[in-house]
Amino acid sequence: MGILASASTGGEVIVDILDRLFENYAKNVRIFKKREILLPEYVPEELPHREEQILQLAKIIAPVLRGSKPPNVFIYGLTGTGKTAVTKYVLRRLLLKVKSGVLTAYINCRKSSTNYRVLAELASAVGRPVPFTGLSTTEVLKRFTYTLENRGGILLIVLDEIDWLVKRSGDSVLYFLTRINEELSRSKVAIIGVTNDLKFMEYLDPRVKSSLGEEELVFPPYNNRELEDILRRRSEEAFYPGVLEEGVIPLCAAIAAKQNGDCRLALDLLLKAADLAEREGASKVSEEHVRMAQREVERNLIVDTVKSMPLHVKLTLLAILSLEKNRVKNITTGEIYEKYRNLCNRIGVSAVSQRRISDIINELDMLGIINARVVSLGRYGRTKVIKIVTSEESILEGLRRDINLSSLLSK
DNA sequence: AATCCACAGGAAGTGCTGGGCG
DNA sequence: CGCCCAGCACTTCCTGTGGATT
Numbered sequence: 076m077g078i079l080a081s082a083s084t085g086g087e088v089i090v091d092i093l094d095r096l097f098e099n100y101a102k103n104v105r106i107f108k109k110r111e112i113l114l115p116e117y118v119p120e121e122l123p124h125r126e127e128q129i130l131q132l133a134k135i136i137a138p139v140l141r142g143s144k145p146p147n148v149f150i151y152g153l154t155g156t157g158k159t160a161v162t163k164y165v166l167r168r169l170l171l172k173v174k175s176g177v178l179t180a181y182i183n184c185r186k187s188s189t190n191y192r193v194l195a196e197l198a199s200a201v202g203r204p205v206p207f208t209g210l211s212t213t214e215v216l217k218r219f220t221y222t223l224e225n226r227g228g229i230l231l232i233v234l235d236e237i238d239w240l241v242k243r244s245g246d247s248v249l250y251f252l253t254r255i256n257e258e259l260s261r262s263k264v265a266i267i268g269v270t271n272d273l274k275f276m277e278y279l280d281p282r283v284k285s286s287l288g289e290e291e292l293v294f295p296p297y298n299n300r301e302l303e304d305i306l307r308r309r310s311e312e313a314f315y316p317g318v319l320e321e322g323v324i325p326l327c328a329a330i331a332a333k334q335n336g337d338c339r340l341a342l343d344l345l346l347k348a349a350d351l352a353e354r355e356g357a358s359k360v361s362e363e364h365v366r367m368a369q370r371e372v373e374r375n376l377i378v379d380t381v382k383s384m385p386l387h388v389k390l391t392l393l394a395i396l397s398l399e400k401n402r403v404k405n406i407t408t409g410e411i412y413e414k415y416r417n418l419c420n421r422i423g424v425s426a427v428s429q430r431r432i433s434d435i436i437n438e439l440d441m442l443g444i445i446n447a448r449v450v451s452l453g454r455y456g457r458t459k460v461i462k463i464v465t466s467e468e469s470i471l472e473g474l475r476r477d478i479n480l481s482s483l484l485s486k
Numbered sequence: 487a488a489t490c491c492a493c494a495g496g497a498a499g500t501g502c503t504g505g506g507c508g
Numbered sequence: 509c510g511c512c513c514a515g516c517a518c519t520t521c522c523t524g525t526g527g528a529t530t
Contacts (some may be wrong), residue, residue, distance in 0.1 A: 191514060209506030211513050244515095385517085408493065431518055434493070449494065453528030456492025489530075506512080508518075 113346040123282035124301040144263035152294025155337030164369040176228035184240035238275040253286035296336025302328035381473025405460040
């Protein structure tokens with residue numbers, strides 16, 4: 076105690092802080108009854124307001140119960156409309172009814188966005204794990220097909236966020252998977268493709284497109300009332316009674332309803348708000364906690380993505396930022412490249428080509444940090460006009476974490 | 487109506503990493 | 509060990525283009 080107190084400049088202040096922290100902590104174990112109920116991976120026992128979609132999907136894949144291959148399904152819906160939850164839920168229920176001969180593989184294509192990784196996951200789903208690198212894709216393909224054929228039965232493949240796979244690696248794996256059944260006799264493959272981007276279908280080979288879209292399911296966004304209802308039900312399990320102030324759930328629902336009815340966001344806000352309340356030792360979660368959570372969610376998202384960017388992406392972003400700060404109107408690719416080259420000179424790294432910067436600008440646009448749209452300025456050429464559409468403060472904070480950039484940001 | 491700017495963005499290739507196979 | 513593979517970040521070279529200006 077003495078050591079602790081004398082080590083700190085403020086005498087026994089640290090002791091007071093610790094005391095309060097521990098007291099609060101002990102007192103506030105009472106907010107969460109079961110925190111994991113609010114985590115995004117959690118699939119609840121009931122999925123309210125998605126009964127219709129559950130039924131439709133179940134009808135489509137029910138043929139596996141009689142041992143025949145169900146049609147391929149394509150599921151479309153905005154983020155947080157319950158696509159993944161419904162799919163997992165229906166598959167889980169199905170597996171309870173089926174004795175043998177059915178295998179499922181769930182692949183998140185954002186995490187496994189290359190042909191090789193998708194095939195590797197499929198291979199391990201049929202019980203033939205392969206090294207995560209080193210083999211040729213045709214080799215993995217062979218092993219997967221061979222093992223599947225020997226096992227027999229039906230394999231249901233869920234390709235979640237399938238647009239990521241197509242955008243990064245093309246549709247060759249999809250093409251292979253939609254035609255694999257012609258080579259199999261003892262087993263069959265059915266695909267459930269899940270996405271929130273309908274436009275990506277246009278890039279598909281027409282044969283893949285028609286095969287994948289044998290059945291289609293659309294998930295509408297949740298409305299305000301439905302979101303509230305979902306939050307209430309989850310809260311009953313997640314929290315002790317009475318810890319949420321009156322307006323908390325409606326506020327979370329309202330914010331999320333504005334964001335295309337994103338239920339994941341609603342749950343995340345509630346979770347973060349309760350975390351904040353607990354951390355500061357409040358006995359109840361208030362609307363103010365929700366608003367703080369909203370700001371934090373937005374901020375963290377930007378800071379984290381910026382922080383993890385490669386150097387030249389950061390430099391590009393910094394170039395855009397400083398052009399914006401100099402009140403340049405209608406920032407173009409050429410202007411960004413010039414500024415970027417200048418920044419590279421100042422910290423002594425060699426610049427990449429303008430072609431590459433053009434791609435980086437597109438990447439930043441896809442991340443939603445900037446907005447880049449192609450415009451034609453007639454005589455003055457054709458270029459992209461770029462705007463920052465997120466908090467400049469948060470971007471800057473992400474950039475500041477990079478020591479390479481410290482000399483550029485000091486003043 | 488023709489021109490021509492300032493890029494967009496496709497194709498193909500390079501060098502590197504991190505691994506496998508026989 | 510030597511050779512092969514996929515993925516990535518990037519380059520080089522290239523053709524294409526919307527529309528204000530001539």
